[in-house]
Amino acid sequence: MPSHEYLVEMRGIVKRFPGVLANDHVDFDLKRGEVHALLGENGAGKTTLMNILYGLYRADEGEIYVRGKKVKIRSPKDAIKLGIGMVHQNFRLIPTHTVIENIVLGLKEVGFILNSKKLEQEIRELASSYGWRIDPSAKVWQLSAGEKQQVELLKALYRRAEILILDEPTSVLTPQETRALFNAIRRMAEEGKGVIFITHKLDEVMQVSDRVTVMRKGRVVVTKNTSDTNPAELANYMVGRPVIFTLQRKPMSPGKEVLRLKDVYAMSDKGVLALKGINLRIRKNEILGIAGVAGNGQIELAEVITGLRKVIKGKILINDVDATNKSPREIMELGVAYIPPENLRWGLVANLRVVDNLFLKAYRYPPYSNRVMINWKKIYDMADELIKKFEIVTPSKFTRTRALSGGNLQRLVLARELSGIIGGGVPDLIVAAYPTKGLDVAATEFVRKTLLRYREMGSGILLISEDLEEILMLSDRIGVIFDGRIVGEFKAEEADIERIGLLMAGAKVEAA
């Protein structure tokens, strides 16, 4: 009989998806008053395991005990009743509703008519006990990402959740917000709650957790007290081989200018101004990193440069040619490669074959086609070469693209954009938007190395990332974007992570 020291015990959990064993006899437990980090690469099965605990998936085999009692969790409703709360990576809030409305949504005891005064008081108190200042009557769309996350947490806490699951909670936060979150998490543990913290970032594990469980390929590799381990060891468990953490960025003197933005304005999809007078320039052999919290104009910036979004004011020069509001194709033909965010949505056709996606742009140029017909023979020959050169792991070039893993999808995108099949030669400008987001360690390393290699071969690179570490590692210069403006620019060697963090959060930094 398991003791009550454990809030959660999961025993021998198996979950199969067609073609994959997502969880292979996984054991996991959570003690009262601890922060338990669940560490692993993407696709290791962390989120699947937690979705089972939260009732979103049903396990094929295995048992779950909550507070020592064997339970069946059929739906999130059951999970909430057991005191389990989950904060997903993408928030599940209703933007047009207020904080209060979002928090009490679905609660029976609240009744049909909201007693706003009382609720507001309660929520305010609950929030301030974790050091959060949040206006309960604000509409959710007005909140920052960090505040939205607080609302999600409040939602769970208000339902008296004792078992909190946080799925990669820091991916949308600034360093300051992350620190505030960690304080709140520690606070929750002190109150006797249990927190499960899903992540693939080693430093976060070291900072916030008491214990850590590492998963790889659906299995638990190890569970250890955090104080008994170190990042290098954890990384080893995670990927099954030692990882090189630092990449060498050779000093280079930048060449001629390849991109210049002059006072560029553009709208977001929602029709509000997303870019408010962007000025920047990139030269050959140079990486400009754009740091910022997601949603401050980064995607719009990438899209105006690549021709996917209209510039409403200002000017864009690529290789000294006016490229303002040129079509994506014309810009591509000026020597611009684009590594889009969320490649399956924006840059790949999941139902087509690998070879089709490799030639999604180049199919229209000789020798791969003439005016009307495609020369598949030429394409197939070249595809084999690209698959080898960019280390794309795929059963064949005719495999449906959706069958590839995230890392291989990104390798496919790199092969298409950088290999020179479009126009030949090295691209003059590479726009890389979140190029390593969601990738495992090996693929991340591959992408970063590739970008550095192309920098040496003469490309100018615009690197948009929310991973500050990545930006510091790769960039020659760093620009901070906030609310559609570049609010600060640093040379890499003068970059100060504190100041960048403050700028990302929109603080006005006094001139030193």
Added chain:
Amino acid sequence: MARYSFLGITVERRMTYSRIASILTTVIAIGLAFAAVAGILTAMRLDTYRAFGVILAVFITPRLLLQAILRGLPIILATLGLAIAFRMNFWNIGAEGQIYWGMIAATGVVLAHVYYGYLPDLLVLPTMLIASFIAGGVWCLIPAILKAKLNVNEILTTLMMNYIAALFVDYLIYGPWRDPHGYGFPLSIPFPSYAKLIFVAGNPSYTGLLLSIILAAIVYVIFRFTKLGFELRVIGENLDAARYAGITIPRVLMLGALLSGGLAGLGGLSIVSGIIGRLRPRASPGYGYTAIIVAWLAALNPWLIIPAGIFFGGLLVAGESLQATLKIPNAAVQILQGIIFLFIILGEFLKRYKISFGGGRGVR
């Protein structure tokens, strides 16, 4: 992964499904549709065995099979067109209207030649082919332009334009194009033989079959080997990726629509100069709508469209013989068609989603 539960029924999206499963569901769908029709016929106290015997006879009697091919011809041509449109997710429901425009253009060429005649007779049929292709194509191009420029939903425009086309035919036949020597019947003059689709063995069925095969081959080549075919596919699968890849979407949309409507227009020509030999109101008993079903049944594969089209053509022939021999209303065949479509759609759903009742495999 999408998963929905309601009343103890859980629906989960399948990640993969095999080609065999795909063929099997189609076969089962058709089988179930026949079973359902058998049930209806039995409930109506009609002789189900004899009725099915009549239907079967259509496909094994050479004379009737040739009829089936002929009646399938407009369906095949229109479906080839739809395959192009559906491939790029352009939901052309307007094959019926495009068929009518094909008929109008073909008849127009014949009338112009008969009354003003400046073409050699030999060139009349080629001119009709071109004219009906263009007429059907332009009728489909209009909604494509509206979609490309103004983002107007093509389902509505193509559907509504069907009525305009059909009513315009009525106007022509009750008005200026009525045969002056036709005792006041709403018919055009009969087509002279050089304007008929009988250049193979003097038989419209053989001619139609050859035409179907040639056009299916062309569509196949477009899909497999041309830039246009690749672009259609990319647009249909992921519009954002198409934009990203630099495909000029309006251009492909309009070109695809032109081809789609053009093929339906040829279907219209095949009615007036293959089946009927003249223009009359309601000359298409819904070939353009049947084509939608056939497109699904054949999974947009141009080669499969030919047998699938002949199958539905055969059902039309069967419907007429059922009416003649067993006094079963012609509507029975339409019911059969509708039920087949229903089951195919259902099969499509079952192919993509897994349904489980009660708890399913869970934590116990």
